[in-house]
Amino acid sequence: MDQTSTGNQGSHILLLKKEMLILHQRIIDLEKEVKGIQARCKHVFYETAASRNCIKCHYAESTYY
Numbered sequence: 001m002d003q004t005s006t007g008n009q010g011s012h013i014l015l016l017k018k019e020m021l022i023l024h025q026r027i028i029d030l031e032k033e034v035k036g037i038q039a040r041c042k043h044v045f046y047e048t049a050a051s052r053n054c055i056k057c058h059y060a061e062s063t064y065y
Contacts, residue, residue: 041057
């Protein structure tokens with residue numbers, strides 16, 4: 001069976017994978033930033049029967065044990 005030319009798809013895939021790695025690292029950095037903000041926040045919680053959520057920094061914790 002004949003295969004059509006894939007052209008320059010190999011290098012395009014490499015560029016996409018490189019961009020994915022850069023974006024993944026950016027996500028990790030942003031998650032660290034959020035955790036830092038939440039660690040320094042003077043929480044104001046909105047509580048339900050199952051959780052507490054800070055209305056300032058969106059920190060959430062379960063109160064259902």
